[in-house]
Amino acid sequence: MSKPKIAFFDFTSCEGCQLEVLNQEPQDMIDLLNAVEIVNFREAISDKGQDYDIAFIEGSISRPADETRIKKIRRQAKLLVALGACACTGGLNAIKNKYSAEDYKNYVYKDKAHYERLDSYAARPVSAVVKVDFEIPGCPINRFEFLKVVKSLLLGVTPQLPEYPVCVECKMKDNVCLYQRGEVCMGPVTRAGCDAICPSFGEACTGCRGFVTHPNINAQKDVLAKHGLSAEDVMLNFTMFNNFSKEDTTR
Amino acid sequence: MHKAMTRAEVALFAENLVKTNVVYGVVAKDKQFAWDRISDHKEMVLDYPTTISSPKKYFLPPTETLIEFKLAANPDPKFVNHSQEAILFGMHACDLYATKMLDHAFEDTNKDPNYLEKRKKAILIGVSCMPDPDCFCNKMSVDEEVHNEAKISKKEALYDIFFKNIGHKFLVSVGTKRGEELLAKYAKPAEATKEELDQLKVVEKKRVESFTNDMKLDVDQLVKLLPKTHKSPVWKENADKCFACGTCNLVCPTCYCFNISETVKLNLAEGSRDRDWDSCMLPQFAEVAGGENFREHVADRLRHRLMRKGLYIKEKFNMSGCTGCGRCYRNCTADISIVKMFNRLKEVSENE
Numbered sequence: 001m002s003k004p005k006i007a008f009f010d011f012t013s014c015e016g017c018q019l020e021v022l023n024q025e026p027q028d029m030i031d032l033l034n035a036v037e038i039v040n041f042r043e044a045i046s047d048k049g050q051d052y053d054i055a056f057i058e059g060s061i062s063r064p065a066d067e068t069r070i071k072k073i074r075r076q077a078k079l080l081v082a083l084g085a086c087a088c089t090g091g092l093n094a095i096k097n098k099y100s101a102e103d104y105k106n107y108v109y110k111d112k113a114h115y116e117r118l119d120s121y122a123a124r125p126v127s128a129v130v131k132v133d134f135e136i137p138g139c140p141i142n143r144f145e146f147l148k149v150v151k152s153l154l155l156g157v158t159p160q161l162p163e164y165p166v167c168v169e170c171k172m173k174d175n176v177c178l179y180q181r182g183e184v185c186m187g188p189v190t191r192a193g194c195d196a197i198c199p200s201f202g203e204a205c206t207g208c209r210g211f212v213t214h215p216n217i218n219a220q221k222d223v224l225a226k227h228g229l230s231a232e233d234v235m236l237n238f239t240m241f242n243n244f245s246k247e248d249t250t251r
Numbered sequence: 252m253h254k255a256m257t258r259a260e261v262a263l264f265a266e267n268l269v270k271t272n273v274v275y276g277v278v279a280k281d282k283q284f285a286w287d288r289i290s291d292h293k294e295m296v297l298d299y300p301t302t303i304s305s306p307k308k309y310f311l312p313p314t315e316t317l318i319e320f321k322l323a324a325n326p327d328p329k330f331v332n333h334s335q336e337a338i339l340f341g342m343h344a345c346d347l348y349a350t351k352m353l354d355h356a357f358e359d360t361n362k363d364p365n366y367l368e369k370r371k372k373a374i375l376i377g378v379s380c381m382p383d384p385d386c387f388c389n390k391m392s393v394d395e396e397v398h399n400e401a402k403i404s405k406k407e408a409l410y411d412i413f414f415k416n417i418g419h420k421f422l423v424s425v426g427t428k429r430g431e432e433l434l435a436k437y438a439k440p441a442e443a444t445k446e447e448l449d450q451l452k453v454v455e456k457k458r459v460e461s462f463t464n465d466m467k468l469d470v471d472q473l474v475k476l477l478p479k480t481h482k483s484p485v486w487k488e489n490a491d492k493c494f495a496c497g498t499c500n501l502v503c504p505t506c507y508c509f510n511i512s513e514t515v516k517l518n519l520a521e522g523s524r525d526r527d528w529d530s531c532m533l534p535q536f537a538e539v540a541g542g543e544n545f546r547e548h549v550a551d552r553l554r555h556r557l558m559r560k561g562l563y564i565k566e567k568f569n570m571s572g573c574t575g576c577g578r579c580y581r582n583c584t585a586d587i588s589i590v591k592m593f594n595r596l597k598e599v600s601e602n603e
Contacts, residue, residue: 031517151515163535164497167584171501172313172528174304176281179584188494188584214534216549219492219585 004154007040007052008083009073011059011066012093012123016140017084018043018058023143032147035154054079054153057132060086060093062123074130079153082126083146085139085208090244092139093123097248098239122248134159139208139241142194162192165212166205169196178204184227186237189215208241253415254423254440255447261414261421265292265340267437273337275309277302289340297341297414300383301578305346305504306339307353310369311528317365318524322515331523334368338433340376344397345388345574347377347409349504351396355568356507374429377413378421379458385577387464387590393574394459417450466590467597470571473561480596481554489592490550492585497530499556499579499587505564505572506530531555557592 039049408426564572
């Protein structure tokens with residue numbers, strides 16, 4: 001069996017997910033390179049191969065030109081996998097979607113706000129533009145989950161993401177619940193798979209992996225409010241990584 | 252039947268154990284307490300209210316490899332069972348009772364070697380406690396089972412050694428031959444005096460009087476009540492605020508459900524069959540091939556969990572499925588109380 005050819009492409013993102021792909025244990029990296037051939041990966045190699053089978057996409061789509069580029073990649077790739085929060089939910093980039101272009105440009109770019117090359121439209125996940133075969137969520141992705149997904153694809157098995165929330169992983173690690181420390185956390189409604197990395201280091205979950213399939217949103221709002229958050233702060237927790245809505249693409 | 256040890260003697264006993272054995276005990280964790288491996292006996296606490304999760308993790312680890320195999324015509328499976336001699340020091344009555352219940356579950360029809368071997372190699376040392384407002388083990392037959400002197404004399408004690416805190420000293424009850432040998436090897440306890448035994452009675456009376464929970468049903472009453480509650484509105488009432496996050500199951504000392512999965516290594520040549528803790532509150536628990544889900548709604552899953560705790564386990568193993576440890580309520584982000592649910596089921600049932 002010839003090795004499948006894989007490629008990495010980035011759109012609006014910090015490229016941190018691709019860094020996680022590279023941030024493997026040495027033996028895992030060797031095994032990965034034995035299993036696949038990387039033909040295009042701007043962050044790691046200078047080759048620009050265009051004959052890839054699997055495309056991994058980091059970043060959200062936030063300009064019309066991005067659409068042209070992602071559609072071209074989609075035509076070539078047999079499988080297209082979205083990598084990380086920006087690609088899966090719009091991520092942090094989608095926070096701007098609820099403000100006017102003038103407001104966020106002035107806020108971010110100040111005296112350079114009028115530069116034409118800074119023009120963008122509402123940030124959207126890759127799946128809003130082309131068909132996505134699988135999504136690996138997280139900000140950044142979990143490198144072990146990336147390897148799991150690659151293994152599944154190599155074996156021809158549909159990869160699985162946990163259907164349960166981060167609380168499960170906290171309990172498996174005997175973590176002290178942040179709520180019991182008087183803090184708030186999005187863990188009860190956020191999809192696990194990160195090994196509860198933030199709560200394990202005493203930081204609240206901010207929902208970077210998106211919601212579980214059936215989140216109890218009302219219960220989460222009630223719990224946040226009960227722990228002293230204002231209505232506005234409650235919403236900030238929900239929209240940090242999960243602000244994109246379908247209506248954004250029509251504005 | 253009781254021996255007596257000063258606090259200093261118990262500390263020395265613990266120190267001796269830690270020096271030469273694998274000891275698990277309770278340590279402070281950010282204003283709470285958790286079970287952990289003890290490397291310095293000074294870190295171990297015996298006066299603690301409760302722990303986040305239960306010591307079941309030493310017999311049923313959150314994640315465990317069962318078999319390793321090759322991806323070849325001959326998979327050459329190797330059974331994996333990492334067990335070692337260990338001492339669990341400082342178990343409360345609720346967790347001793349829970350361990351006995353788990354023993355039944357894993358000794359039942361299909362004997363589970365991974366659990367049983369770890370369990371067989373473990374010495375259980377109990378310690379008495381004072382209830383906090385969420386404890387209700389007094390209603391769940393835990394107290395009488397653990398302190399049942401008749402059972403101890405019949406060598407059916409739920410512990411090897413049990414330390415009863417009477418203030419300035421601990422009175423020591425030995426439950427098994429193994430416990431007796433361990434105590435003889437690492438400590439030289441004196442026989443308890445009449446005054447000390449009187450003091451124990453005072454402390455035990457105080458303990459019984461210290462329960463402030465509102466639990467209105469005992470084990471037998473639960474068994475009578477629960478079969479009538481399948482259609483109770485109480486399940487839905489609580490489901491509306493429940494995250495179905497599985498926390499209640501995972502911190503429960505008697506929950507033992509697990510999921511089995513097989514993973515292949517990146518070299519695509521070897522793989523392993525692993526088991527992880529599962530939880531009947533999670534949406535996929537009762538989902539089968541084709542997408543059918545026997546307990547699709549959170550209310551169905553809450554009902555199932557409480558049926559397990561109050562009815563099914565009792566019918567199956569003649570032990571309470573709930574020890575009254577209160578962990579599920581203390582750890583619930585949505586503040587759902589099993590005591591309140593049981594009481595409400597009773598109330599609604601009586602008004603029907």
